[in-house]
Amino acid sequence: MADAIVIGAGHNGLVAANLLVDEGWDVQVIEAAPQPGGAVRSDVITAPGYLSDLFSSFYPLSYASPVMNGLGITDWGVTWTHSPDVLAHLLPDGRAAVLNRDPERTASSVERFAPGDGEKWHHAYDDWREVSQQMLDVLFAGFPPVRGGIGLLRQLRTAGALRLARRLVLSARELTGELFDGEGARLIMTGCALHTDLSPEEAGGGVYGWLLAMLGQEYGWPVPVGGAQKITDALVSRLESKGGRITYGNAVERVLVARGRAMGVRTADGRDWRATRAVLADVPAPALFLDLVGGRHLPPRFVEDLAHFRWDGATVKVDWALDTPIPWANKEVAGAGTVHLGADLNGLTHYSASLAADEVPDKPFMLLGQNTVADPTRSPAGTESMWAYTHLPHRARWEPDIIAAHVERMEQVVEDAAPGFRGHVVGRHVYSPADMQAENPSLIGGALGGGTAAAFQQLFLRPIPGLGRADTPVDRLFLASASAHPGGGVHGAPGANAARAALARASLAGGLYRGVIDVAHRAIYKQSSA
Incomplete structure (x- = not known):
């Protein structure tokens, strides 16, 4: 028996568990895999001595997150390090736009693409700095973000807030076209927007590019020395030092519900685990509600809406071990x-259009990471541990020969930019979408974001219309995964929001709190009060 059971030891589940033990709760985490971390893990998978981050890698959201900073993960073994440059966008014609933590160096790079864009970059960064803290407060708070929203309004006043609101709904192409003249600065931001599953033309996509690019300008995109695993290790060590417990290799098969309230869980070994205060689930929303809870405990309209839940795109990721640094033709990106x-x-538009048409892009756009450039501990001196990923349409199954052909396309993209690359590969590891899901069941079909980042599945529409918060139609059951607001990324906000909701429900005013939630859910899902 425990005060709270947390399903899943991904970073959001571990964040939620840590926040609850800080409040004196007895917390039991149950993880299906033999190890913690979910998509925040590292291992040697290409060649001896070469460390790879298995899924997520660079961490601007972790570094800037008030949730992660509030947990003090740097006191538990996380040491951040930065690459010399944050980001480079390499064009097919060989030119490169480079983002550096020094705004002057970034401005100098984008100025080469269009006179005046250097000054415009400074203006864009000044606009960001004016609202950055309030924006982060809004982003990482529960929905609705009342306190952060009020702070943002107070900072900008009405006219400024309206202009910001307009900026937040623009596509990446429209937003960057309004801010800059040349392709360099536009590609830095638009390429960042495509870290999501949005196209350059999709409404609301510009804000993602603006956010990631400006976080890179303000904070960089740091990595933990020794790999992504250090983040997970820190969260586990912190939790266990305060009495929290984690059980591995035992999948939760059912959330136990009685009289509309979550009472605990049943695991694959047939054991029932009682939770006296809350069950928090760091699993995708469809898996939680349809598989672990079951439709009979949910409003019919809720179940209908889940049928329209949209995943983000599938992912193919390749890790390589090189016996030399990448032989870039343009040394600016090194x-x-x-x-x-x-x-x-x-x-970028053609690539996104292929995905939208359920076609395999013949010219993949790739995100490539130079791990050793950022952290020399990742591979032997004078070598490189690198990775790259690209997206595919979200499908139930991919034939191995299609994946192999696409990996060949990916390697050709690198070879074109770095002649001789293939001759320096001493080890390679491929994750197909199916491989990703096999390694981490929460990465359904290779989807990394816990659901699309499209505007129709964000804020109070995430994961379905009207939910928006960690609270669910089942009392004392809380959604703590990236399927909840504010979505994907290693920032811990969904886990933190779930923990705060559980604490509010267990408070002296918890009955009133739940009453408000129930009234809202009945109104949204037309659920009978009988």
Whole structure:
């Protein structure tokens, strides 16, 4: 028996568990895999001595997150390090736009693409700095973000808030076209927007590019010394030091519900685990509600809406071990921890259009990471541990020969930009979408974001219309995964929001709190009060 049971030891589940033990709760985490971390893990998978981050890698959201900073993960073994340059976008014609933590160096790079864009970059960064803290407060708070929203309004006043609101709904192409004249600055931001599953033309996509690019300008895109695993290790060590417990290799098969309330869980070994205060689930929303809870405990309209839940795109990721640094033709990109390559602005649109048409892009746009450039401990001196990923349409199954052909396309993109690359490969590891899901069941079909980042599945529409918060139609059951607001990324906000909701429900005013939630859910899902 425990006060709270947390399903899943991904970073959001571990964040939620840590926040609850800080409040004196007895917390039991149950993880299906033999190890913690979910998509925040590292291992040697290409060649001896070469460390790879298995899924997520560079961490601007972790570094800037008030949730992660509030947990003090740097006191538990996380040491951040930066690559010389944050990001480079390499165009097919060989030119590169480079983002550096020094705004002057970034401005100098984008100025080469269009006179005046250097000054415009400074203006864009000044606009960001004016609202950055309030924006982060809004982003990482529960929905609705009342306190952060009020702070943002107070900072900008009405006219400024309206202009910001307009900026937040623009596509990446429209937003960057309004801010800059040349392709360099536009590609830095638009390429960042394509870290999601959005196209350059999709409404609301510009804000993602603006956010990631400006976080890179303000904070960089750092990595933990020794790999992504250090983040997970820190969260586990912190939790266990405060009495939290984690059980591995035992999948939760059912959330136990009685009289509309979550009472605990049943695991694959047939054991029932009682939770006296809350069950928090760091699993995708469809898996939680349809598989673990079951439709009979949910409003019919809720179940209908889940049928329209949309995943983000599938992912193919390749890790390589090289016996030398990447032999870039353009040496400007050699110092960038992350490199965008394979497309100019129109190329990004063509790539996205192929995905939208359920076609395999013939010219993949790739995100490439130079791990050793950012953290020399990742591979022997004078070598490189690198990775790259690209997206495919979200499908139930991919034939191995299609994946193999696409990996060949990916390697050709690198070879074109770094002649001789293939001759320096001493080890390679491929994750197909199916491999990703097999390694981490939460990465359904290779989807990394816990659901699309499209505007129709964000804020109060995430994961379905009207939910928006960690609270669910089942009392004392809380959604703590990236399927909840504010979505994907290693920032811990969904886990933190779930923990705060559980604490509010268990408080002296918990009955009133739940009453408000129930009234809202009945109104949204037309659920009978009988």
